[in-house]
Amino acid sequence: xxxxxxxxxxxxxxxIMDAFIELSTKKDFKDFTIGDITSAATVNRATFYxxxxxxxxxxxxxxxxSVMREVLQEVSTHEGINEETIRAIFISIIKFQTSISxxxxxxxxxxxxxxxxxxxxxxxxxxxEWAQKQWSNKNRIEVETFSVMLSWSLYGAAMHWxxxxxxKPEDYVKQIMHFIKLE
Amino acid sequence: xxxxxxxxxxxxxxxIMDAFIELSTKKDFKDFTIGDITSAATVNRATFYxxxxxxxxxxxxxxxxSVMREVLQEVSTHEGINEETIRAIFISIIKFQTSISxxxxxxxxxxxxxxxxxxxxxxxxxxxEWAQKQWSNKNRIEVETFSVMLSWSLYGAAMHWxxxxxxKPEDYVKQIMHFIKLE
DNA sequence: ACAGATCTATCGCTTAACCAACATAGTGAT
DNA sequence: ATCACTATGTTGGTTAAGCGATAGATCTGT
Numbered sequence: 001x002x003x004x005x006x007x008x009x010x011x012x013x014x015x016i017m018d019a020f021i022e023l024s025t026k027k028d029f030k031d032f033t034i035g036d037i038t039s040a041a042t043v044n045r046a047t048f049y050x051x052x053x054x055x056x057x058x059x060x061x062x063x064x065x066s067v068m069r070e071v072l073q074e075v076s077t078h079e080g081i082n083e084e085t086i087r088a089i090f091i092s093i094i095k096f097q098t099s100i101s102x103x104x105x106x107x108x109x110x111x112x113x114x115x116x117x118x119x120x121x122x123x124x125x126x127x128x129e130w131a132q133k134q135w136s137n138k139n140r141i142e143v144e145t146f147s148v149m150l151s152w153s154l155y156g157a158a159m160h161w162x163x164x165x166x167x168k169p170e171d172y173v174k175q176i177m178h179f180i181k182l183e
Numbered sequence: 184x185x186x187x188x189x190x191x192x193x194x195x196x197x198x199i200m201d202a203f204i205e206l207s208t209k210k211d212f213k214d215f216t217i218g219d220i221t222s223a224a225t226v227n228r229a230t231f232y233x234x235x236x237x238x239x240x241x242x243x244x245x246x247x248x249s250v251m252r253e254v255l256q257e258v259s260t261h262e263g264i265n266e267e268t269i270r271a272i273f274i275s276i277i278k279f280q281t282s283i284s285x286x287x288x289x290x291x292x293x294x295x296x297x298x299x300x301x302x303x304x305x306x307x308x309x310x311x312e313w314a315q316k317q318w319s320n321k322n323r324i325e326v327e328t329f330s331v332m333l334s335w336s337l338y339g340a341a342m343h344w345x346x347x348x349x350x351k352p353e354d355y356v357k358q359i360m361h362f363i364k365l366e
Numbered sequence: 367a368c369a370g371a372t373c374t375a376t377c378g379c380t381t382a383a384c385c386a387a388c389a390t391a392g393t394g395a396t
Numbered sequence: 397a398t399c400a401c402t403a404t405g406t407t408g409g410t411t412a413a414g415c416g417a418t419a420g421a422t423c424t425g426t
Contacts, residue, residue, distance in 0.1 A: 008383065008412050011225050033373060042194050044414045049375065191382050191413065216403060227384050232405065367426100374421070384411075391404075396397105 013051050015041040017062050025103055029059070029111070056114075063111065064118050071096050072126050081130050081182060086154065087173045093119065093158040094169065116155070123151035150180065196234050198224040200245050208286055212242070212294070239297075246294065247301050254279050255309050264313050264365060269337065270356045276302070276341040277352065299338070306334035333363065 019041035023032050034055060038045045052058040071092040078085045100115065101108040127147040135143065154176070161172050202224035206215050217238060221228045235241040254275040261268045283298065284291040310330035318326065337359070344355050 006384070006412065007225060007227070012413075034375090035373075042190060044190070045374090046376080046415075047413050050412075054374085189382065189414065195383075217405090218403075228404090229385075229406080230383050233382075237404085369426090370424090372421100372423075375419090377416100377418085379415085381412100381414075383413085385409090387408100388406085389404100390406105391402105393402080394400090396399085 009051070012041075012043055012047060015043055016048060016051060016058065017065075020058055020062055021103070029055075059111070060114055060118065063115055064122065066100075067096065067115075067118055067122050070099075072122060076126075080134050081127065083173075083177055083182075086177065086180065087170075089123070090154060090158055090173050090176065091169060093155065094162060097158070097162060120151050120155050123155060124148055127151055153179070192234070195224075195226055195230060198226055199231060199234060199241065200248075203241055203245055204286070212238075242294070243297055243301065246298055247305065249283075250279065250298075250302055250305050253282075255305060259309075263317050264310065266356075266360055266365075269360065269363065270353075272306070273337060273341055273356050273359065274352060276338065277345060280341070280345060303334050303338050306338060307331055310334055336362070 016037060019037050023037060023040060034048055035045055037055075037058075038048050052061065071089070075085060075088050075092065078088070097115075100111065124147045127150050128143060131138075131143045131146055138146075157172075157176050161167070161169065167175070199220060202220050206220060206223060217231055218228055220238075220241075221231050235244065254272070258268060258271050258275065261271070280298075283294065307330045310333050311326060314321075314326045314329055321329075340355075340359050344350070344352065350358070
């Protein structure tokens with residue numbers, strides 16, 4: 001019943017995304033064209049449009065999948081939302097942000113707003129899924145509200161910490177926990 | 184008037200060859216299948232047969248193109264056959280042999296006979312081309328004979344040197360030159 | 367304000383790669 | 397010797413990717 005995607009689409013998709021990431025390390029986002037990306041990916045320019053709507057769509061998908069792979073993947077093995085989970089995610093957010101800013105020094109500025117949006121959406125979906133399992137007695141609205149608030153506050157806290165590293169991350173997380181009510 | 188090859192064939196060909204080289208560093212030539220190669224290359228097994236007859240054909244082409252790229256490429260800028268050219272080729276043969284034996288420790292033994300054949304053929308073709316330009320007064324047979332003898336003796340000398348490194352390569356090449364009659 | 371160039375996005379047609387299926391051959395265990 | 401298993405090539409039908417052409421958007425210098 002699984003979709004079973006054609007290997008060619010996966011391969012081409014990856015070629016394009018990798019070429020995009022590679023190019024981002026050298027040039028600013030606005031300074032390269034679709035043609036630059038596809039020729040670096042050894043793919044025809046027209047083929048690009050079988051996979052992505054435009055450059056921004058590509059950017060969004062690259063970021064989303066990076067977030068999924070590098071941040072939420074490793075946490076998804078935890079068995080519920082608790083202090084440990086929160087701590088792991090907090091650390092992951094910071095790691096991811098710094099790695100992006102190192103890998104794409106030229107484009108980091110331009111990317112941040114989309115990163116923020118994607119991050120919060122993914123986090124929210126992640127929390128929502130777990131919260132539904134964990135508190136099946138609560139109704140949908142309550143669960144969603146919890147997820148939204150947690151994801152926004154957590155992401156905000158991470159950004160706040162990144163602007164001023166004085167507190168040690170572990171201590172900062174402890175502080176965070178004071179303001180989160182996990183039932 | 185140029186052939187203009189479809190980029191897909193080039194890409195697929197490269198994927199297969201790279202996967203083959205990569206696999207050779209880990210396993211012995213006989214210990215992996217066509218399927219292993221193609222799945223590492225993210226290519227369908229049937230597609231393999233659009234490019235190569237079998238595993239040995241692939242091996243041969245990989246070696247041939249490596250020889251061409253890594254050895255004869257850099258020498259082809261020289262403007263004729265002289266002591267300097269001979270020296271450069273001698274050094275290149277040795278470099279190539281050692282790099283292969285390092286990159287493919289598991290399969291080097293099995294490869295050597297084919298490497299030898301390919302090497303001598305390519306060398307011969309290379310010399311033949313230059314000799315024809317250089318000595319347009321000589322007839323074809325003479326030129327071919329010269330090329331055969333030079334390629335075999337040079338390759339043989341290189342193999343000889345590799346078994347006993349006592350002489351410095353530069354000195355060894357000087358010795359070689361005593362036995363070559365360049366006009 | 368306009369002309370020339372470049373980039374974007376889409377289209378119909380062609381082709382290389384995918385796939386499932388098959389026949390064949392080699393290998394190993396009982 | 398026989399069976400089960402795995403690897404090799406091959407084939408016909410299907411699909412993603414390549415290509416040239418095209419129309420419209422965007423940029424740039426004069």
